[in-house]
Amino acid sequence: MMTQGLNAFVIGMLLFLVASGLTLIFGVLKVVNFTHGSLYMMGAYLAYYIYGITDSYVLAVIIASAGIAVFGVFLERIFFRRLYQSNFLMQLLMCYGWILVLDDLVQLMFGAEFQSMGMPSFFATAPLMIAGAPIPLFYIFLIGISFLVALAVWMLIVKTSFGSKVRAAATNTSMTGALGINTSLLYAGVFALGAGLAGLAGALAAPVRSLVPGMGFSILIESFIVTVIGGMGSIGGALVAAILIGVCRSFGSVGFPMFTEIGVFALMAVVLVLRPDGLFGKGAQR
Amino acid sequence: MNNRLLSSTSLWVIVAFIIVAGLPSVIASQMVLDLIIHIAIFGLFAISVNLLIGYTGLISFGHAMFYASGAYAFGLLMQTGMWSIPAAMAMAVLSSALLALIVGLICTKTKEIYFTFLTLAIQMMFYSTILSWQTLTGGDQGLTGGFKKPIFLGIDLANTHHVYYFIAGVVIVSLGLLWHITKSPFGYALRMVRDNAARVEFLGMNVRGYRVAAFVIAAAFASVAGVLMSLYVSAAYPNFGYWTMSGEAIFMIMLGGVNTFLGPLVGATMLTLLNHYVTAHTKYYGLVLGTIILLYVLLLRKGLLDIVVERFIAFRLGRTKPAQLVKFDNPVESRLP
Numbered sequence: 001m002m003t004q005g006l007n008a009f010v011i012g013m014l015l016f017l018v019a020s021g022l023t024l025i026f027g028v029l030k031v032v033n034f035t036h037g038s039l040y041m042m043g044a045y046l047a048y049y050i051y052g053i054t055d056s057y058v059l060a061v062i063i064a065s066a067g068i069a070v071f072g073v074f075l076e077r078i079f080f081r082r083l084y085q086s087n088f089l090m091q092l093l094m095c096y097g098w099i100l101v102l103d104d105l106v107q108l109m110f111g112a113e114f115q116s117m118g119m120p121s122f123f124a125t126a127p128l129m130i131a132g133a134p135i136p137l138f139y140i141f142l143i144g145i146s147f148l149v150a151l152a153v154w155m156l157i158v159k160t161s162f163g164s165k166v167r168a169a170a171t172n173t174s175m176t177g178a179l180g181i182n183t184s185l186l187y188a189g190v191f192a193l194g195a196g197l198a199g200l201a202g203a204l205a206a207p208v209r210s211l212v213p214g215m216g217f218s219i220l221i222e223s224f225i226v227t228v229i230g231g232m233g234s235i236g237g238a239l240v241a242a243i244l245i246g247v248c249r250s251f252g253s254v255g256f257p258m259f260t261e262i263g264v265f266a267l268m269a270v271v272l273v274l275r276p277d278g279l280f281g282k283g284a285q286r
Numbered sequence: 287m288n289n290r291l292l293s294s295t296s297l298w299v300i301v302a303f304i305i306v307a308g309l310p311s312v313i314a315s316q317m318v319l320d321l322i323i324h325i326a327i328f329g330l331f332a333i334s335v336n337l338l339i340g341y342t343g344l345i346s347f348g349h350a351m352f353y354a355s356g357a358y359a360f361g362l363l364m365q366t367g368m369w370s371i372p373a374a375m376a377m378a379v380l381s382s383a384l385l386a387l388i389v390g391l392i393c394t395k396t397k398e399i400y401f402t403f404l405t406l407a408i409q410m411m412f413y414s415t416i417l418s419w420q421t422l423t424g425g426d427q428g429l430t431g432g433f434k435k436p437i438f439l440g441i442d443l444a445n446t447h448h449v450y451y452f453i454a455g456v457v458i459v460s461l462g463l464l465w466h467i468t469k470s471p472f473g474y475a476l477r478m479v480r481d482n483a484a485r486v487e488f489l490g491m492n493v494r495g496y497r498v499a500a501f502v503i504a505a506a507f508a509s510v511a512g513v514l515m516s517l518y519v520s521a522a523y524p525n526f527g528y529w530t531m532s533g534e535a536i537f538m539i540m541l542g543g544v545n546t547f548l549g550p551l552v553g554a555t556m557l558t559l560l561n562h563y564v565t566a567h568t569k570y571y572g573l574v575l576g577t578i579i580l581l582y583v584l585l586l587r588k589g590l591l592d593i594v595v596e597r598f599i600a601f602r603l604g605r606t607k608p609a610q611l612v613k614f615d616n617p618v619e620s621r622l623p
Contacts, residue, residue: 086587228400232400261410
């Protein structure tokens, strides 16, 4: 029971890191970033690569997040920027192109086989016993750091001037621009932050998940489900929904192993039919 | 007027029949016939998706689900050995349409991006069901093992020539039906739902009803494409229902032209030929296709047939500037929630 509950938290927190980046980008830029899962995958592979060279997990996590953030700025400046005025189908198509390219590039560099990073030596200790259940130390680290990041993102959005500009741009971009705020810099910043969060999640997941080209797509679908259940653009909603999905997956895999996936999708279908804007979505926006 | 439309549709169908029937006598290569069959099936699939995307303005990213449901239903029925081919085809299409009715009723509760996600998510649910229900579907191996193809109406589908004529014939008749639907008052109502749903509502018409109807019709024709593919390869594979199948259909539509009826067929031809030549040379098909998609999005953004038709109209009108067809590149505000 304890193990399942903790598992739910680990799945949920990693999902939240990915989904918060996705929902942040959607909230401000109004683009649905389908490449987000690929950014997660690249974060995982970059961390794997850096860890292989330097043998330092801390360095691997930092470089992976920063590297993916920089790549996010490249994507936004060269590609997404041209499509803000275009329709959603064109954005969808461009992201589809990027997913194909990135999956094959990763396959070209690391091979099509499953890769495993292995547990960093610091965490390779015997699992702690909490309430009679063995809990790996790394899980506690994961949950802790995810909470810290969630808190930091929330503080950034709610308390800082960058955050208030972001919120202003999310509400009315042209008015924000008219007030003399550099919206294109803001957009690049938001995209960097979102991409960095995806990269961070990838780097954090690398020791506990096996790496394979195409791993980004399943997390993409799940983080979509999270943002859709939570309400697109709502960070708080993403947190609630991510934990909900974590619970659904973790307990579902014990109760109904064959229908775990279906449980998650069914959850989304029910929420969408009952509340088309998600649990915390703003219906007034449309 | 309706009679004239009907006769012009049948005229086009007859012309298409003559062209397709004549092709094997001009080109004898089996490989070319294979390619034509693939193009015909993917073209039908892409055109059925375009009934949703181009005509109704519903961007479905989960349409491959019905392609797969048609293929699996047909394959499963044929494997029992108790069904004749036409009966199994009809049953497969009917059951896919019924599935589409349920999915459509759920999905049309939502709009725009939410609609796209929901179709995508339900498709992935369907895909993972295919993978996990191994006793029925064979899991990731697919529905292999083949099936007997009993002769009906003098058509023997064990004969490669009969297969070619049968598949091409079914595709042409289906395209004729779809063409007729898009030119009928119902088809114009769909365009009106796309362009201004609020006005349709004010006119006292049921927007959601039209959306669901378009969803079911598009799904039924997608399942016909799936049935034909299943018939052709004597199997069904889970990747028929994978999201990349829907993605490729969308790219076919964009590549060939979203504003013209046959645009997706042109796109299907381009993509099938590309697929054929690229996979012969490299296993990194995604890298090549992805790069082409990126170039298309950055430089072109218009389908080939759309460009040709625009130029043609401009030429007819004697203008120097190309005429604008339906504006599909709308500002983002009008499309997003």
